[in-house]
Amino acid sequence: MSAHILSGKEVAGRLQQEMKLQVEELKRKGIIPGLAVIIAGNNPASRLYVKKKSEASQKLGIYSRVIELPDDTSKEQLISVVDMLNEDDAIDGILVQLPLPQHIDEREIIQCISPDKDVDGFHPLNIGRLSTGQDTFIPCTPLGILKLLQEYHITMEGKHVVIVGRSNIVGKPAGQLLLNEHATVTYCHSKTRQLAHYTKQADILISAVGQSRLIKANMVKENAVVIDVGNSFDESGKLSGDVDFERVKEIASFITPVPNGVGPMTISMLLYNTLKAAKKRAHAKGDSS
Numbered sequence: 290m291s292a293h294i295l296s297g298k299e300v301a302g303r304l305q306q307e308m309k310l311q312v313e314e315l316k317r318k319g320i321i322p323g324l325a326v327i328i329a330g331n332n333p334a335s336r337l338y339v340k341k342k343s344e345a346s347q348k349l350g351i352y353s354r355v356i357e358l359p360d361d362t363s364k365e366q367l368i369s370v371v372d373m374l375n376e377d378d379a380i381d382g383i384l385v386q387l388p389l390p391q392h393i394d395e396r397e398i399i400q401c402i403s404p405d406k407d408v409d410g411f412h413p414l415n416i417g418r419l420s421t422g423q424d425t426f427i428p429c430t431p432l433g434i435l436k437l438l439q440e441y442h443i444t445m446e447g448k449h450v451v452i453v454g455r456s457n458i459v460g461k462p463a464g465q466l467l468l469n470e471h472a473t474v475t476y477c478h479s480k481t482r483q484l485a486h487y488t489k490q491a492d493i494l495i496s497a498v499g500q501s502r503l504i505k506a507n508m509v510k511e512n513a514v515v516i517d518v519g520n521s522f523d524e525s526g527k528l529s530g531d532v533d534f535e536r537v538k539e540i541a542s543f544i545t546p547v548p549n550g551v552g553p554m555t556i557s558m559l560l561y562n563t564l565k566a567a568k569k570r571a572h573a574k575g576d577s578s
């Protein structure tokens with residue numbers, strides 16, 4: 290039997306309808322949630338993602354500011370934009386679209402974002418909070434995966450989750466998050482020997498490497514849940530995930546498609562984190578008045 294499709298598009302749409310009501314409620318209290326996205330350079334994929342973020346924010350009634358900087362922006366210029374946004378009361382969430390141009394060390398920029406406005410959850414303080422199980426901004430893609438699993442009533446406790454990819458954006462925080470949900474987590478990466486040996490053991494397999502159709506049917510256990518975070522292009526230039534979807538769907542119990550699986554959830558969770566930041570502002574305003 291063919292796997293059930295985990296439709297990120299559908300779930301994200303539902304969550305956004307709920308969040309729209311929450312934005313309206315905040316506005317009634319005099320708070321307009323605000324999100325600033327900084328993009329440096331001309332990476333076409335990054336530009337598309339930023340456009341999606343800005344459009345989705347506006348659709349919900351979130352104030353959206355996109356700051357476009359040239360490819361040769363210096364580290365100092367970028368930091369001064371972040372500093373300015375840290376001080377701006379109209380902005381609840383700040384996001385620096387990654388990757389940055391090669392001459393800039395992402396880590397140096399991310400640690401300048403106020404942890405209270407770090408809606409990507411990439412600041413070292415927020416990473417520490419996640420790893421110690423404290424309330425924090427959880428990186429958008431891992432949080433999107435968690436919400437998607439929850440929406441389809443897929444439990445994580447005691448399951449063996451195998452993550453292929455160890456990026457700071459997806460792989461590492463996804464492992465921390467699912468560990469907090471009491472899963473047993475195995476990380477695989479580009480230096481892992483006999484990848485299939487591990488992937489075949491997964492109850493829940495998450496692939497986040499950006500390599501078109503890396504995960505073949507013979508690498509997946511019968512009835513596994515398969516989450517595809519990949520967004521790359523195949524040899525014919527078609528958008529493709531990390532998973533050989535057509536074959537793997539015959540083996541898996543649940544599977545995310547690409548597009549319309551994890552991608553829309555990433556965008557929704559950015560809105561969720563921005564609302565979380567704005568709610569804190571509303572709370573602080575209420576407390577002081």
Ligand SMILES: Nc1nc2c(c(=O)[nH]1)N[C@@H](CN(C=O)c1ccc(C(=O)N[C@@H](CCC(=O)O)C(=O)O)cc1)CN2
Binds near residue numbers: 341528547555
């Ligand atoms: N600062 C950040 N940078 C990056 C992040 C991030 O979370 N924060 N993640 C990725 C890119 N990303 C968001 O920024 C992202 C990737 C893919 C999608 C998406 O919706 N993909 C679609 C397919 C693309 C299309 O529509 O053509 C899908 O899978 O349905 C959204 C966001 C790296 N950088």
